[in-house]
Amino acid sequence: MTVEFQLNGEPVSVAIEPRHTLAEVLTRKLRLTGTKVSCEAEVCGACTVLVDGLPVSSCTYLAYEARGKNVVTIEGLEDKNGNLHPLQQSFIDEFAFQCGFCTSGMILSAKALLDENPNPTDAEIIDHLDGNICRCTGYLPILKAVRTAATAMENYS
Template sequence: MGKQTLSFTLNGEPVSVETESHLTLLQLLRDKLELIGTKEGCGMGECGACTVLLDGKTVNSCIFPAMEVDGKNVVTIEGLTDAQGNLHPLQKAFVEYGAVQCGFCTPGMVLAAKSLLDENPKPTEEEVRHGIAGNLCRCTGYIQIIQAIKAVSGQI
């Protein structure tokens, strides 16, 4: 079987890429497509650093088979800026509220927050905490992260 060609939408653009069938989505993104904004933390689906959006929903790309993205819509952290390169409001808020320390959890955290707000534009603090429960930050910056998300939802 060996190599397969996958066609999908990546950050709004159609892509076609040849891949080995055993790769994860994370390997496809980082190693084949050189989009290194998506991070590998635990590699086992527990830390959320590798979070990307698949058809608008968060998935852990480190345990997601690349083969399953054929025909789907994938958004990575690189896809959040607009055409002029301006940061997404969530990214601006993360900067403004000091929600970024080492930054390793940030791409996944921002995408988890985006997915949360897309579904629920005015989440309660409890819902924000629940929404980012799958993303570990080891700099213990959760308070600032929660504030940044609440700010974007117009609640600060």
């Protein structure tokens, strides 16, 4: 079957099988490899993408479910001129990654939070990101990065 959806602002049409997960379609069929798959059980959050603005685990979300929806992956975060999103910049500035395997999912989860709540408290950031595991950093640099991005986005808008 064919599904059509908006991917990072552009319409896509892709042939899938009903069993295909969104992660498989993104990384294998469309070769957008920024989405990372780790636990395959909706625990780690590495595969997080945004569907209609909300974070979903693309490792278990069927591609079929995305039909007609608006999907955003890490590849869709830079602006048209190639400038980094404030979250991407703050993750670099705060050393908020090491191996980088959780980073795409972490940034997209944080984006969903900031889009909904531009000035989150630390407790709100921690609560929102509790479903995204990072095995390298110990989380504090990520907390700082989300805080920094929130401030940057406020100043920007």
